[in-house]
């Protein structure tokens with residue numbers, strides 16, 4: 001099942017890249033394995049996947065210990081400050097930084113572990129009440145502030161677009177995030193290396209790629225429905 005799902009997703013990614021004149025290598029597929037057992041993670045690994053996304057600290061810790069193959073773990077969910085210490089040296093990228101206080105904690109814990117931590121700023125691009133993430137007009141001031149923390153490297157932006165029936169509806173949000181990303185890149189802020197745009201999930205990753213996503217986070221489309 002996973003093999004077929006991955007083949008389908010891969011084909012969609014390739015076609016979206018072709019349509020938008022992009023190289024397939026510009027887009028990284030992150031398989032979102034949250035709530036799914038390690039047996040399915042292993043199956044995805046057997047089919048060539050090396051990037052996995054999880055939204056809970058405990059689950060990252062468990063899978064980090066259990067999965068034997070060398071893979072990269074991405075923290076994509078809301079992160080509490082008191083849990084940063086458990087994952088700062090286990091994940092390759094934290095996608096969900098949305099406050100200076102959280103960034104400060106990541107910086108401190110990274111220093112203790114002697115690592116540099118790569119992060120993305122989560123943006124609430126559609127201004128939804130129910131979502132985490134910073135509002136568009138707060139992003140640049142926040143990045144300027146976080147850029148002074150020496151154990152953190154800001155790599156880009158992330159968003160979770162609204163749940164919509166037709167993915168076309170999210171195109172405007174992806175485009176807005178891309179524009180913000182380009183604005184920040186142009187500013188050449190010290191210690192900020194904008195190269196990752198993490199946007200698009202099972203329902204809308206094709207549109208996200210057409211609008212410039214460099215990482216897409218696909219769960220259901222690979223592993224099937226979650227309970």
Ligand SMILES: *Cc1c(COP(=O)(O)O)cnc(C)c1O
Pocket residue numbers: 032034055076077160201202203217218219220221
């Ligand atoms: C669960 C989750 C995904 C994957 O969602 P699907 O719709 O199953 O593809 C992507 N990003 C984040 C932040 C998530 O929490």
